[in-house]
Amino acid sequence: EPEVTQTPSHQVTQMGQEVILRCVPISNHLYFYWYRQILGQKVEFLVSFYNNEISEKSEIFDDQFSVERPDGSNFTLKIRSTKLEDSAMYFCASSTGGQPQHFGDGTRLSIL
Amino acid sequence: GEDVEQSLFLSVREGDSSVINCTYTDSSSTYLYWYKQEPGAGLQLLTYIFSNMDMKQDQRLTVLLNKKDKHLSLRIADTQTGDSAIYFCAESGFSGGYNKLIFGAGTRLAVHP
Numbered sequence: 001e002p003e004v005t006q007t008p009s010h011q012v013t014q015m016g017q018e019v020i021l022r023c024v025p026i027s028n029h030l031y032f033y034w035y036r037q038i039l040g041q042k043v044e045f046l047v048s049f050y051n052n053e054i055s056e057k058s059e060i061f062d063d064q065f066s067v068e069r070p071d072g073s074n075f076t077l078k079i080r081s082t083k084l085e086d087s088a089m090y091f092c093a094s095s096t097g098g099q100p101q102h103f104g105d106g107t108r109l110s111i112l
Numbered sequence: 113g114e115d116v117e118q119s120l121f122l123s124v125r126e127g128d129s130s131v132i133n134c135t136y137t138d139s140s141s142t143y144l145y146w147y148k149q150e151p152g153a154g155l156q157l158l159t160y161i162f163s164n165m166d167m168k169q170d171q172r173l174t175v176l177l178n179k180k181d182k183h184l185s186l187r188i189a190d191t192q193t194g195d196s197a198i199y200f201c202a203e204s205g206f207s208g209g210y211n212k213l214i215f216g217a218g219t220r221l222a223v224h225p
Binding site for chain 2: 006033035041042043044045048056058091093100101102103104105106
């Protein structure tokens, strides 16, 4: 069964550094999403992306965050200047536009 | 705003049925989902139900939806130790295809012998 893949599985970064989280969505999917889960808290929506532009973003997704689909297969989340509170599990998801969304295994981001 | 609530913990004996409950606030929800998360793993889609349905059965899983009360439940028949995980309820509206999911806090299911 096709799946969403995310790399790396764990990223450790110094505070203030830039980090790029990578995702390969399911190949025939057109809608892409990022969510995050701070340890012990709910999974929170960050951003949705369709047709090479952001379709919706949450208040968490401020100017330090950006997303990109640099080629036909990858979907990336960049955090420009990481803060301690960015430490979380980041999940990528994709869908056909009908439901449902399929999730990757996540990238655990640890900011030191 | 939109919110999804779940009880945080459920303990059952192996072989019994488990029932995990969820309430949501958004009356415009079109789909409701159950995801499973095992330790250190991602979110695995278990099942989902469209809002015009009352019930959906898929092998050991039964989803019941009471739209009037905005209540969703997941019943797992013959619960096994491999079912031990966190179960997330989630809802989405419909806005042309791209829909954010609103998640509950998750119910930790512990299955004991």
